[in-house]
Amino acid sequence: MSELDIRELECFLVLAEELHFGRTGQRLYVSQSRVSQLLRSLERRIGAPLVERTSRRVVLTPLGQRLLNGLRPAYAALRAAVADARAEAHGVDGVLRLGFQGTADERVLNAIDTFCSRYPRCTVEITELPLSDPFGALRRGQVDTAAVLLPSAEPDLVVGPVFGTQPQTLAVSVRNPFASRTSLSAEELAECALITPGEPAPDYWRHAQAPTVTPGGRPIPRGPTVTTLQEGIAMAAANRGAMLLCAPTASHHTRRDISFVPVSGLPGSVLALVRRHGADDARLRAFWGSVAEAREPEGAQELPELVPAEEMSRIAESVGAVMVR
Template sequence: MSGPTAPAGPVGAPGLELRELECFLVLSEELHFGRTGERLYVSQSRVSQLLRALESRIGARLVDRTSRRVRLTPLGEEFHASLRPAYDALRATVEGARTAARGIEGRLTVGFQGTADDWIMRAIDAFHARHPGCATQIVEIPLCDPFGALRSGAVDVAVTLLPVAEPDLVLGPVFSAQRQTVALSVRHPLASRASLSAEELAGLPLIAPDGPAPVYWRTAQAPLATPEGRPVPAGPRVSTLQEGLTLTAAGRGGMLLCRPTADYHGRRDVAFVPVTGLPDSVLGVVHHAARETARVRAFTAAVREVTAAGTSPRPRHRPDTANGEARHGR
């Protein structure tokens, strides 16, 4: 594991060298002079020299060293706790300036559930037009785990169904409010109806996403009660949209989907009946609070620009997902 790297130079107090702070931080992690030297590409004696210089400037010992162990003094522990966030903030500031100087580059990975609709594809087009040096990868995230890929770092941003109430995640622009339909087997008595009221869902088992999606999110996609409080039976839980549609076709329950997804995933053995009296299905762009980068901010800005235009895109035909492109829906 490589240690922090930065050029030597004055930082704040007169005569204070960044290299000394860098050496102290790495030593605080390794608690070994030899390994610290290896990470910093300097000799063990140079590590000792840098530490002594820092302690001399502070006026107290920061590290206790014996023949058996190396450990931080109480003052060293306090100094490390204060120094680490300040050092990381300084590095982030420098990196931000470098990014601004050379433009948005690298790769941005966007996660979606089910299919990626034209709002997102237009946002990606706008992002590429502004930042041609940044490649965009589009990947599907499981219906049953809307936030896991963000937490693992598998995606930089995710387009997920609302609500989002996660303390470590940031909800950006919301868009694509769509009327809901209920997917039913064509053999179901309600399948021939032109529309249903939300109260008519009472008694109909609703197929819901499974965990690890949080309970509040799952119940938003498959309510346990109608707006007037009548109970709605819990149906099977599924991991993917296709599992849900397959169980729907088999008559195991109904599944709430927005209108564009119903149009996109139309099949002969499933009917999609509009439902009145339910909140619209809404999407949001989400990223991890600890991983907000210039790429993430630029993509979020592109989504805001596209949604602010206010023109609903026309539905596209089903894409070739084998090439890494997909359309969105739920």
């Protein structure tokens, strides 16, 4: 252990994510030359190159990839152990960074309110996640946990409490032939182009939010790809395509140029908390516990009411929440 230098290991982990010396330096608040120096020192310590660097790109060597695979969970466990010890010594305090997709309904905000009432020394900061990148902020360490739309089949992430299943609606322009309908079947989606979240979201996740075929196997045309929820809603309003949204999100975004039509025959939309493997400190355990308590009882059928804007502001102020893009 005396041969290990935590600065070298941290530098290597960030470089393996960024594959760019300049961006690695920016994230670590050091110069690009310092990044090179730390990498060379680690390579000398190991005895072989970990990175291949050309004028155009940076790639890990096979040895570098194997080191990364072993180092990631070990480093996450090390950070969690330190965080746990700190929490045990000082109680649950500091800042919990929560990433969020979709619309904050009453259960979500109540969970935050309950958590902060129990742990007044801990502030919750809420970061809005791009629709097209549900897992990136977690991997980059920008949030501690995230409420994202399922499914999640990411091997480095753990799925926790589920906020509940919500029925699907289709957002269409008032000029769309479907706008006057009171409901649609999933098979009728073959008659419209679905707006789809763009990359870097994995294909399986994108197709879950915007299916490529109906349950009966009919192909569904592709509409525009979008980065954010607001882009998707704007595209729907402009009649560039239709967008599937859960019922609470649809209710929250009511506007005169869009109709929201319930769709039957599709799996419900599910929002759940996700965290990195090994990132399990006292704050996360306490917050996940608060969310689990706030979930609707088994067998409940009623949709949660959305929190009015003034009430949302009150709760946000009481918990110290910060909304950012």
